[in-house]
Amino acid sequence: MMDEKGQIAVDFLLGISLFLIALTFTVQFIPGMFMSGTAGESSLDYTAYRTATVLVEDTGWWGNSTSSGTDWETQPSNMMRIGLAADDEPKSKLTNSPNLLSKAKIEQFMLVNENTLIENLGLYNNVDNTHFSYGYNISINQEGVPLVLNSTAIMRGKPTPLDREVSKITRVVLVETGTVAVLKGSELTGEIASEAIINVTGPFEENITIQIRNLNGANHSFLNAVVDNVTLTPSSDYTIYKKTGWTDLPLNGSLTSTDLICLNLDHNRFNLSQDYKLELRFSNVTLDPGPPFIRYNNHSSPLYEPAYLTVEVWQ
Amino acid sequence: MRKLSKNEEGVSILFEYILFSLICIGFFMIITTNSDDIFMKTPNEAVMQDEMSDIGNMMSTMITDMYLILPENGYIDTEYRIPAKAGREEYMINADIAYTDQIIEVISSSSGKKVRVTIGGIATTMPINGTALSSSTNHVISYDSRR
Amino acid sequence: MNNKAQLHTLEGLGAAVLMTLTILAITQSTMIVTPQNALAVDVQLEQMSSDALAVLDIASMASVQYNLTECIASWDMAEPTYPTGNLDNLDTALSYLLPGILYNVDLAYTKSGNLNVEKVIINGPPSTNAVVARRYVTLTNQTVNNMGGGWSLQDDELRVVEVRMTAWKV
Amino acid sequence: MESMRKNTKGQWIALSGLVISLILIGLAALANQAAIAGYHSSNAALEFPKENIRELNSHTRDNARIIKDLSFEINSTSNETIPFIFEQLFDNYSTQIQNLYASHGETADVSLVSINSTNGTFGIDDIDLIFVNITYNDGSTHYVSQPEIIEVR
Numbered sequence: 013m014m015d016e017k018g019q020i021a022v023d024f025l026l027g028i029s030l031f032l033i034a035l036t037f038t039v040q041f042i043p044g045m046f047m048s049g050t051a052g053e054s055s056l057d058y059t060a061y062r063t064a065t066v067l068v069e070d071t072g073w074w075g076n077s078t079s080s081g082t083d084w085e086t087q088p089s090n091m092m093r094i095g096l097a098a099d100d101e102p103k104s105k106l107t108n109s110p111n112l113l114s115k116a117k118i119e120q121f122m123l124v125n126e127n128t129l130i131e132n133l134g135l136y137n138n139v140d141n142t143h144f145s146y147g148y149n150i151s152i153n154q155e156g157v158p159l160v161l162n163s164t165a166i167m168r169g170k171p172t173p174l175d176r177e178v179s180k181i182t183r184v185v186l187v188e189t190g191t192v193a194v195l196k197g198s199e200l201t202g203e204i205a206s207e208a209i210i211n212v213t214g215p216f217e218e219n220i221t222i223q224i225r226n227l228n229g230a231n232h233s234f235l236n237a238v239v240d241n242v243t244l245t246p247s248s249d250y251t252i253y254k255k256t257g258w259t260d261l262p263l264n265g266s267l268t269s270t271d272l273i274c275l276n277l278d279h280n281r282f283n284l285s286q287d288y289k290l291e292l293r294f295s296n297v298t299l300d301p302g303p304p305f306i307r308y309n310n311h312s313s314p315l316y317e318p319a320y321l322t323v324e325v326w327q
Numbered sequence: 328m329r330k331l332s333k334n335e336e337g338v339s340i341l342f343e344y345i346l347f348s349l350i351c352i353g354f355f356m357i358i359t360t361n362s363d364d365i366f367m368k369t370p371n372e373a374v375m376q377d378e379m380s381d382i383g384n385m386m387s388t389m390i391t392d393m394y395l396i397l398p399e400n401g402y403i404d405t406e407y408r409i410p411a412k413a414g415r416e417e418y419m420i421n422a423d424i425a426y427t428d429q430i431i432e433v434i435s436s437s438s439g440k441k442v443r444v445t446i447g448g449i450a451t452t453m454p455i456n457g458t459a460l461s462s463s464t465n466h467v468i469s470y471d472s473r474r
Numbered sequence: 475m476n477n478k479a480q481l482h483t484l485e486g487l488g489a490a491v492l493m494t495l496t497i498l499a500i501t502q503s504t505m506i507v508t509p510q511n512a513l514a515v516d517v518q519l520e521q522m523s524s525d526a527l528a529v530l531d532i533a534s535m536a537s538v539q540y541n542l543t544e545c546i547a548s549w550d551m552a553e554p555t556y557p558t559g560n561l562d563n564l565d566t567a568l569s570y571l572l573p574g575i576l577y578n579v580d581l582a583y584t585k586s587g588n589l590n591v592e593k594v595i596i597n598g599p600p601s602t603n604a605v606v607a608r609r610y611v612t613l614t615n616q617t618v619n620n621m622g623g624g625w626s627l628q629d630d631e632l633r634v635v636e637v638r639m640t641a642w643k644v
Numbered sequence: 645m646e647s648m649r650k651n652t653k654g655q656w657i658a659l660s661g662l663v664i665s666l667i668l669i670g671l672a673a674l675a676n677q678a679a680i681a682g683y684h685s686s687n688a689a690l691e692f693p694k695e696n697i698r699e700l701n702s703h704t705r706d707n708a709r710i711i712k713d714l715s716f717e718i719n720s721t722s723n724e725t726i727p728f729i730f731e732q733l734f735d736n737y738s739t740q741i742q743n744l745y746a747s748h749g750e751t752a753d754v755s756l757v758s759i760n761s762t763n764g765t766f767g768i769d770d771i772d773l774i775f776v777n778i779t780y781n782d783g784s785t786h787y788v789s790q791p792e793i794i795e796v797r
Contacts, residue, residue, distance in 0.1 A: 023481065023482045023483050024343075024347075024482040025343065025346050025347060025350065026482065026483045026486065027481075027482035027483045027484070027485050027486025027487070027657050028347070028350065028482070028486055028657065029350050029486070030483070030486035030487055030489070030490045031486040031489045031490055031657050031660070031661065032350065032351075032354045033490065034489065034490030034491075034493045034494055034661070035354075035493065035664065036354065036357055036358070037493075037494070037497075038493050038494075038496075038497055038664065038668065039358070039365060040361070040365060041497050041501070055380045055381075055383075055384050055444065057514040057517070058384040058385075058387070058388050059384075059445070061388060061514075061517060061521075062387065062388055062391050062446075064521075065391060065392065065395070066391060066395075066449075068525075069395045070394075070395060093449065104399070109532065110395070110528065110698070111525055111528045111529050111532065112532060134445030134446055135445075136445060137443075137445070138430055138443045138445065179514070181517075181518055181521065182518065182522065183521060183522070183525050184522060184525035184526050184529050184571050184572075185525070185529065186529050186532065186533060186537060192536040194534075194535055194536050221536070223535075223536055225535075255538075255539050256539055256566075257538060257539050257540075257563065257566040257567045257570060258537075258538050258539075258566075258567055258570045258571070259566075259570060272539055313534070313536070315536055315537070316533065316534065316536070316537045317537060318529060318533075318537070318538075318570075318571060389692055392692050392694045393692070393694075395694065395698075396694055396697050396698050396701070396787075398701075398778075398787065398788070398789030398792065399789070399792070399793070400789060400790060400791060400792070400793075401778075401787070401788045401789035401790050401792075402786075402787075402788050403697075403785070403786065403787045403788070404785070404786050405692060405784060405785040405786070406784040406785070407784070482657065485655055485657040485658040486657050486658075488657075488658045488661065489657050489658045489659075489660060489661025489662070489664075490661065492658070492661045492662060492665050493661050493664055493665055493668075495665075496664075496665035496668050496669065497668065500668060500669065500672045516690065517690060520690070524695045582744060582747060583740070583744075584739075584740050584743045584744065589743055589744075589747055607695070608695070608696070608699065608748075609699060610699060610703040610741075610744070611703075612703070612706070612707050612710050612737070614710065614714055616717075629717070629718070629721075630714070630718045630729075630733075632707075632710065632711070632714060632733060632736065632737060633740070634703075634707075634737060634740040634741055634744060636744045
């Protein structure tokens with residue numbers, strides 16, 4: 013065994029077999045490499061798209077053996093389909109207001125049982141007759157923060173995982189966040205010329221907004237607001253701003269006649285089931301004498317604010 | 328004998344050949360027996376899974392979209408194009424089970440491979456039915472309020 | 475000492491390690507294996523832009539200062555010069571709803587049987603995967619006068635204007 | 645170790661390992677290309693003209709109300725009847741819509757069927773329902789609503 017040449021064959025053999033073993037594994041890996049990921053995720057994209065579409069554009073539907081309608085939020089036990097679009101005609105299946113979301117429907121949506129929700133929105137995969145629920149997160153956001161309705165943040169599902177591919181779709185919507193009365197300057201009346209009186213009947217779940225357009229005057233300004241002879245504190249009881257485009261600009265008192273003045277009043281000030289007398293004090297404004305005074309509740313309509321509905325789905 | 332045992336070259340070369348051939352034969356045996364699986368079936372399976380779930384999703388998305396704009400009195404029909412083959416096989420789209428299961432099924436006729444797609448809660452309020460074969464030329468989804 | 479003995483073994487080992495590492499790198503890296511579905515991005519963009527127009531169209535007075543019809547009615551019929559567009563009301567409303575998205579807006583309408591297409595908001599040349607969203611508004615002389623626009627319609631005339639928005643991601 | 649450094653022959657085992665690794669990376673890149681270029685069928689779902697049809701429908705609804713208001717305004721200064729003015733304005737609207745849709749290759753048609761009123765007269769509070777036929781065709785999708793009933797009160 014003095015000659016060491018023999019070793020070369022063994023060495024070469026070892027090398028080549030290592031190489032071949034690695035190659036076999038590699039070849040076996042190739043198809044798996046292409047399979048992973050692609051199939052599942054494209055289907056998730058469309059699941060997210062469908063879920064968002066149904067929520068934003070459909071009114072939902074309920075039905076039992078005798079009756080049916082789109083106002084499923086009043087009939088949660090007979091609910092057949094979930095949709096958030098507002099509808100003023102609950103008997104007809106067709107909605108004419110996609111992108112307009114109803115507050116009552118959103119609130120009921122927060123209460124729907126988890127399994128029913130997954131079943132109804134089709135947020136599951138059916139593999140060999142076994143259901144696999146997808147992970148999901150549905151939220152309505154305003155300026156990046158979940159919208160709060162009736163002191164509940166509108167967000168369902170689990171927090172988005174960071175380690176997984178997530179299919180996400182965002183829709184621009186208008187959400188009913190409370191009520192608003194749009195009043196013209198000429199409609200306002202008061203006992204004193206510069207003091208508008210508005211009767212408000214409580215209670216309210218959300219803050220109430222009063223919007224005044226075309227308030228005429230020269231060098232006029234807003235002084236303060238009074239409820240039943242109690243002067244309200246700015247920023248805690250109410251905020252006053254003017255509307256430009258979608259955004260609210262702070263108002264520092266003085267007004268021009270083209271301003272769209274908005275007054276957002278805290279609903280806790282009107283939390284009893286009774287009449288409240290709201291006085292809005294201005295300076296240099298001449299209003300028609302009353303009574304009659306304007307009643308907020310007769311002029312109020314739902315207030316819709318822009319928001320983003322986001323649906324995220326993952327495996 | 329002394330001479331023979333002194334020179335080991337012949338043995339080492341013989342051994343080298345034998346071992347080397349054995350390893351190579353082993354390797355090629357593994358590759359040949361698995362080649363159909365590795366190079367044909369698995370990629371085809373992957374492609375089919377992809378395409379079939381894609382097609383199922385297209386159907387489901389189209390039905391959802393269409394449902395949302397249905398006329399109260401009238402009809403709507405839309406043509407769609409689907410590839411004639413998924414992978415190397417023809418397939419059938421089956422919506423007949425939609426009423427009970429809220430699902431659209433894409434089945435390959437030759438291998439029996441099935442992909443199912445949910446359709447987002449519409450089936451419970453509107454009966455959806457029909458089947459489509461990938462090999463036929465015209466594909467239409469239609470709705471008529473008077474039917 | 476003859477070192478040759480290990481040489482081929484080391485080579486084989488090196489090759490094996492190299493291949494295994496490549497496989498690992500490819501399967502582990504999500505960037506290569508799971509590509510961003512370009513189509514899904516398009517769907518999102520198309521949805522957002524038609525949503526924005528729809529929301530602006532259906533918004534009531536309490537939600538936005540001027541809705542789509544009012545914005546269009548206020549147009550003074552003047553050709554904008556890049557980069558300053560016209561219709562600031564529309565521009566601010568849209569840019570509020572569509573953060574991170576650029577858009578051009580064209581108005582198309584028929585006047586005495588001819589189709590006119592005018593640019594009103596220009597934000598630069600659209601990128602290759604831009605999408606188009608459309609919405610229609612009807613103007614009457616009253617809506618135009620309320621907003622002080624330059625459409626100069628007859629009292630008994632109504633004009634349908636197509637608001638054509640080309641949107642793309644920055 | 646000295647001999648190892650001196651040995652500059654082939655090293656083809658390691659080399660083939662490198663070559664195979666490179667091929668693999670190329671294949672993976674190719675697979676990505678394919679994944680992006682694919683999904684022709686999903687594209688069809690995108691091309692479904694949902695927004696166009698809905699907009700045709702909802703804009704016609706809005707427009708019926710605008711036309712109603714406008715025709716009463718015109719009626720106060722002319723001696724034409726309300727239904728006549730309404731019909732003329734609606735025809736005018738229909739032509740404009742046809743032209744606008746035709747400019748992007750779609751056929752859209754809205755035509756007035758009838759104006760319904762609760763008691764046969766055409767006062768501002770009497771007209772309640774407008775029947776309109778709406779058709780839309782973009783080559784692959786055909787939509788017909790006849791009649792579309794529009795509440796204008």
